[in-house]
Amino acid sequence: MGRILCFLIFFLFLSLPNSSLSSFSINSSTPLCLSDQSSALLHFRNSFSVGNSNGYCDYYSYPPKNSWKKGTDCCGWDGVTCDSMTGHVIAIDLSCSGLHGPIHPNTTLFSLRHLQRLNLAYNHFYGSTISSKFGGFAIMTHLNLTDSSVTGNFPSEISHLSKLVSLDLSGNIDMRIETPNLKRLIQNLTHLTELVLYEIDMTSVSTSCLTNLSSSLTSLRLTSCQLKGKFPDNIFHLPNLQILRVGYNYNLTGSLPTYNWSTPLESLTLSETEFSIDLPYLISNLKSLKDLLVGGCNLIGSSYPTFLSNLTQITVLDISDNNFGGQCPWSLLNNTGLTFLDLSYNNFIGQLPEVTTKLTQILSSNNSSNSQLVNKIPSNLKYLSLSGNLLNGTIPSWVYTIPSLLELHLDDNQFTGHIDEFQHNSLVSLSVSFNNFSGNVESKIFSKLKSLRYLDMSNNPHLSLHSFTSATNILSKIHSLQLSSSNITEIPQFLRTAEYIEYLDLSNNHIKGNIPSWVMEVGKDSLYYFSVSRNNLTGHIPSLICNLSSLIFLDFSYNRLNNMIPPCLGKLSDNLKDLNLQSNNLNGTVPTTFAKGCQLRSLKLNGNQLEGALPQSLVHCRNLEALDFGNNKINGTFPCWLETLLELRVLILRSNNFHGAIGNPKTKFPFPNLRIIDLSHNEFHGLLPTKFFMHLKAMMNANADKGELKYMGDSYYQDSVTLVMKGNFIVLVKILSLLTTIDFSNNNFKGEIPNVIGELQSLKGLNFSHNNLIGCMPQSLGNLTNLEWLDLSSNKLTGEIPIQLVDLTMLAFLNLSENHLFGHIPQGKQFNTFMNDSYYGNLGLCGFPMTKACGNDEGQQPSPSSTIQEDDFEFENGFHWKVVLLGYGCGFMFGLGLGYLVFSSGKPKWLVNIVYGGRHNKLRRP
Numbered sequence: 059m060g061r062i063l064c065f066l067i068f069f070l071f072l073s074l075p076n077s078s079l080s081s082f083s084i085n086s087s088t089p090l091c092l093s094d095q096s097s098a099l100l101h102f103r104n105s106f107s108v109g110n111s112n113g114y115c116d117y118y119s120y121p122p123k124n125s126w127k128k129g130t131d132c133c134g135w136d137g138v139t140c141d142s143m144t145g146h147v148i149a150i151d152l153s154c155s156g157l158h159g160p161i162h163p164n165t166t167l168f169s170l171r172h173l174q175r176l177n178l179a180y181n182h183f184y185g186s187t188i189s190s191k192f193g194g195f196a197i198m199t200h201l202n203l204t205d206s207s208v209t210g211n212f213p214s215e216i217s218h219l220s221k222l223v224s225l226d227l228s229g230n231i232d233m234r235i236e237t238p239n240l241k242r243l244i245q246n247l248t249h250l251t252e253l254v255l256y257e258i259d260m261t262s263v264s265t266s267c268l269t270n271l272s273s274s275l276t277s278l279r280l281t282s283c284q285l286k287g288k289f290p291d292n293i294f295h296l297p298n299l300q301i302l303r304v305g306y307n308y309n310l311t312g313s314l315p316t317y318n319w320s321t322p323l324e325s326l327t328l329s330e331t332e333f334s335i336d337l338p339y340l341i342s343n344l345k346s347l348k349d350l351l352v353g354g355c356n357l358i359g360s361s362y363p364t365f366l367s368n369l370t371q372i373t374v375l376d377i378s379d380n381n382f383g384g385q386c387p388w389s390l391l392n393n394t395g396l397t398f399l400d401l402s403y404n405n406f407i408g409q410l411p412e413v414t415t416k417l418t419q420i421l422s423s424n425n426s427s428n429s430q431l432v433n434k435i436p437s438n439l440k441y442l443s444l445s446g447n448l449l450n451g452t453i454p455s456w457v458y459t460i461p462s463l464l465e466l467h468l469d470d471n472q473f474t475g476h477i478d479e480f481q482h483n484s485l486v487s488l489s490v491s492f493n494n495f496s497g498n499v500e501s502k503i504f505s506k507l508k509s510l511r512y513l514d515m516s517n518n519p520h521l522s523l524h525s526f527t528s529a530t531n532i533l534s535k536i537h538s539l540q541l542s543s544s545n546i547t548e549i550p551q552f553l554r555t556a557e558y559i560e561y562l563d564l565s566n567n568h569i570k571g572n573i574p575s576w577v578m579e580v581g582k583d584s585l586y587y588f589s590v591s592r593n594n595l596t597g598h599i600p601s602l603i604c605n606l607s608s609l610i611f612l613d614f615s616y617n618r619l620n621n622m623i624p625p626c627l628g629k630l631s632d633n634l635k636d637l638n639l640q641s642n643n644l645n646g647t648v649p650t651t652f653a654k655g656c657q658l659r660s661l662k663l664n665g666n667q668l669e670g671a672l673p674q675s676l677v678h679c680r681n682l683e684a685l686d687f688g689n690n691k692i693n694g695t696f697p698c699w700l701e702t703l704l705e706l707r708v709l710i711l712r713s714n715n716f717h718g719a720i721g722n723p724k725t726k727f728p729f730p731n732l733r734i735i736d737l738s739h740n741e742f743h744g745l746l747p748t749k750f751f752m753h754l755k756a757m758m759n760a761n762a763d764k765g766e767l768k769y770m771g772d773s774y775y776q777d778s779v780t781l782v783m784k785g786n787f788i789v790l791v792k793i794l795s796l797l798t799t800i801d802f803s804n805n806n807f808k809g810e811i812p813n814v815i816g817e818l819q820s821l822k823g824l825n826f827s828h829n830n831l832i833g834c835m836p837q838s839l840g841n842l843t844n845l846e847w848l849d850l851s852s853n854k855l856t857g858e859i860p861i862q863l864v865d866l867t868m869l870a871f872l873n874l875s876e877n878h879l880f881g882h883i884p885q886g887k888q889f890n891t892f893m894n895d896s897y898y899g900n901l902g903l904c905g906f907p908m909t910k911a912c913g914n915d916e917g918q919q920p921s922p923s924s925t926i927q928e929d930d931f932e933f934e935n936g937f938h939w940k941v942v943l944l945g946y947g948c949g950f951m952f953g954l955g956l957g958y959l960v961f962s963s964g965k966p967k968w969l970v971n972i973v974y975g976g977r978h979n980k981l982r983r984p
């Protein structure tokens with residue numbers, strides 16, 4: 059989606075009627091450049107170094123501007139325009155010039171007082187702020203700093219530029235605008251026709267300040283600005299507005315005018331907003347509409363887009379992600395002007411239409427009423443996405459011959475048949491993954507695709523890729539290759555010359571043998587994502603891997619790699635964010651050289667033969683979210699030094715040789731974000747770490763992130779861990795950030811379960827089984843209302859099962875077996891679903907489902923959700939029950955622990971009888 063959006067933005071740039079580039083032409087009759095201005099220009103340009111240009115400029119091959127030389131007439135330099143009368147420099151276009159470095163606040167640029175147009179777009183100004191001195195260009199009409207890495211607050215002085223006609227500061231994602239400055243700008247810049255601020259942070263902007271936009275405005279572009287609140291209605295009535303793009307402001311609400319709406323709007327983007335849109339109404343009103351982007355919108359009205367066929371002028375249409383069903387509106391393809399069509403993520407059915415001549419049209423209309431026809435190849439189409447629908451059938455031949463196509467997305471449908479030879483050499487991005495394509499993919503299919511950068515063919519189980527992976531001399535421009543789950547047995551040979559490869563996913567195949575060293579050579583400067591997870595790789599991980607200095611994500615998990623982890627991997631972590639080597643045969647120690655500034659976010663080494671201690675240098679990795687060292691032979695004491703990692707959510711030390719007591723936190727706010735901790739199957743001893751439990755803030759707030767299900771990890775990478783949940787091993791492919799579990803099972807923890815455990819209210823799983831815990835089950839367990847599994851088995855717990863547990867309505871798994879619990883098993887709700895195996899080995903428990911009955915009055919079951927009031931026990935038989943309960947009963951804070959003493963010493967049996975007998979009237983001590 060991100061890439062698509064990116065493309066969209068690039069693409070829409072291009073589709074603007076007048077590119078500002080063309081307006082900087084050099085007039086042959088201009089007088090010579092003034093010498094002070096010439097040196098100011100040179101000084102300005104030379105204050106930057108010249109390096110790589112912005113990706114946008116590469117993509118569209120912007121010409122270099124090389125003619126700036128001392129001693130030549132500056133009015134003849136590329137991108138410089140002088141006034142024909144005075145010789146003053148009035149326009150500078152240094153866009154896409156690869157300028158690197160900050161703009162100094164005292165730069166000589168500001169001495170060029172006569173500037174009317176300044177374009178510094180697509181350079182790298184390294185987080186410079188926009189100096190207030192920009193406000194000194196009194197007669198400036200055009201200012202363009204798009205995508206040039208300027209940051210900071212938008213200066214109020216820009217509103218001094220009262221002649222400004224066009225302002226473009228878009229794409230500077232670290233720049234902010236606050237309401238007062240935007241308000242001032244809008245009030246003072248009354249000549250403004252273009253206001254382009256997309257991707258600038260407007261989180262705190264109050265949308266009402268947009269109400270007074272100048273009526274001369276023709277273009278307003280505020281896509282992805284984090285705008286929220288209600289979009290002013292009157293903007294839809296601005297008499298000259300042709301371009302309105304406010305999409306991807308997820309919390310922006312508003313509605314379209316319902317009457318008297320006549321507008322010259324040609325381009326409208328409302329995708330991914332909360333606008334209510336009556337699409338048929340919109341289409342019948344906007345007669346001049348050429349671009350319409352309403353992906354992921356709140357559409358009201360018809361669910362079948364027949365009305366779309368009325369859009370006969372349309373060139374750009376995005377109705378993705380809207381639950382449209384039925385046949386695709388293929389007639390759109392008859393629009394010769396159509397350049398962009400996104401129908402992805404709907405429920406469209408049927409087959410792609412055939413393109414037909416008049417003759418065959420007559421023939422086929424006779425015999426197949428189903429088949430759809432379009433007049434001719436949509437020859438201007440640049441982007442076609444049909445991803446995520448229910449389309450089937452084969453890909454008709456016209457699709458392979460659209461002359462200008464840049465992107466084709468057919469993934470996630472039910473297409474069948476062969477993939478044919480692509481005839482369009484312009485194609486940049488192709489995805490056919492998650493379909494039922496079959497047959498042999500010959501390398502010649504791709505031989506014409508000289509510009510292809512993105513290829514995703516993964517998950518077509520019947521596709522044979524052997525001749526494709528053994529081919530050489532194809533796809534030399536490839537940046538991203540996805541061949542996951544494709545039955546391939548080797549790393550594709552053509553990658554040997556793929557010097558631009560950035561993203562390589564070969565996971566879940568049958569690749570065998572060693573990791574070839576040429577991969578480390580080819581991807582040296584570019585490869586950032588590399589997964590060969592779930593293959594049959596053998597041998598060691600070559601230290602050459604550390605050549606891949608751009609790596610952010612490395613996944614070699616689930617192979618048969620052996621030997622040591624190259625120690626240099628620790629040093630790679632000034633870029634590396636995710637390192638996954640789990641389930642191999644690696645031995646030796648965990649790399650120790652994590653340096654300050656380490657960027658690591660997840661480190662998964664589960665299921666190897668690693669030994670030695672954990673390296674303390676991991677604390678340099680301040681962004682760590684997930685650490686999984688489970689199932690190794692690592693020893694040492696509890697790594698409490700990890701407690702200062704503010705982002706740490708998952709800590710898994712399961713099945714190692716850790717030992718010793720956990721002790722107390724050393725800092726005030728230990729593990730503030732921890733949600734999953736698994737220390738099971740080690741040799742930890744001592745008391746349960748009450749002081750840590752008291753601070754596990756992320757486990758306390760049950761409602762914090764309920765609303766939407768958020769998964770951990772970036773969009774390109776989802777975390778997964780294996781946990782024991784409800785008694786079974788379960789691999790959680792995506793860790794719900796809601797999931798919180800504690801597993802301390804199979805250690806030697808002793809003492810009682812602290813009451814404070816009841817404050818960890820977002821816990822879904824709690825496992826203290828197979829330890830030496832004593833005392834009663836705290837009543838506070840009844841507060842853990844999200845609990846789905848609870849295992850306290852094989853300890854020495856005593857007392858009754860707190861009746862409060864009946865209120866744990868999510869509880870699906872309960873194991874209290876092999877303890878010294880006694881008394882009546884609570885009845886009702888979930889407790890009716892647990893069987894004997896939840897309780898066996900507790901000789902004192904009685905009632906359903908145990909065969910042992912509870913004394914004489916089984917008829918009197920406690921009401922399911924009754925909670926025990928202290929008052930219930932006061933003054934019966936002249937005895938002060940409250941005191942007794944506080945002193946000896948389970949589940950009352952002060953009495954914790956004493957309960958156990960009472961029974962292990964077998965002491966005041968009578969008291970126990972009275973207490974429990976008094977409560978349920980049916981306890982019989984063994």
Ligand SMILES: *[C@@H]1O[C@H](CO)[C@@H](O)[C@H](O)[C@H]1NC(C)=O
Nearest residue numbers: 214215217218219220242246
């Ligand atoms: C509006 O523009 C005028 C003329 O340039 C300027 O003097 C004034 O300070 C500006 N007002 C604001 C609020 O910026």
Ligand SMILES: *[C@@H]1O[C@H](CO)[C@@H](O)[C@H](O)[C@H]1NC(C)=O
Nearest residue numbers: 078153179202204226252254
């Ligand atoms: C800003 O400059 C870039 C690069 O020249 C151009 O593509 C874009 O259209 C300009 N913005 C405006 C609003 O003209």
Ligand SMILES: *[C@@H]1O[C@H](CO)[C@@H](O)[C@H](O)[C@H]1NC(C)=O
Nearest residue numbers: 284285286307308309310765
């Ligand atoms: C939308 O608003 C809600 C509530 O104010 C907020 O939690 C959420 O993060 C916002 N969503 C986006 C994408 O900004």
Ligand SMILES: *[C@@H]1O[C@H](CO)[C@@H](O)[C@H](O)[C@H]1NC(C)=O
Nearest residue numbers: 337338339341342365367368
């Ligand atoms: C589409 O066009 C047809 C024929 O011109 C017209 O009857 C219908 O109302 C139009 N639909 C919309 C939504 O404009």
Ligand SMILES: *[C@@H]1O[C@H](CO)[C@@H](O)[C@H](O)[C@H]1NC(C)=O
Nearest residue numbers: 367389390392419431432433
């Ligand atoms: C598109 O072409 C097909 C086939 O000729 C035809 O049936 C259909 O009516 C056309 N649609 C439009 C809107 O022109």
Ligand SMILES: *[C@@H]1O[C@H](CO)[C@@H](O)[C@H](O)[C@H]1NC(C)=O
Nearest residue numbers: 407408409448449450451472
């Ligand atoms: C294609 O999908 C349609 C609608 O879901 C279905 O009726 C048809 O049988 C499918 N055709 C094939 C070849 O699978």
Ligand SMILES: CC(=O)N[C@H]1CO[C@H](CO)[C@@H](O)[C@@H]1O
Nearest residue numbers: 101105162163164165166167
């Ligand atoms: C042109 C000019 O005066 N440039 C100076 C601007 O300020 C920086 C440091 O703040 C100096 O290094 C430049 O020489």
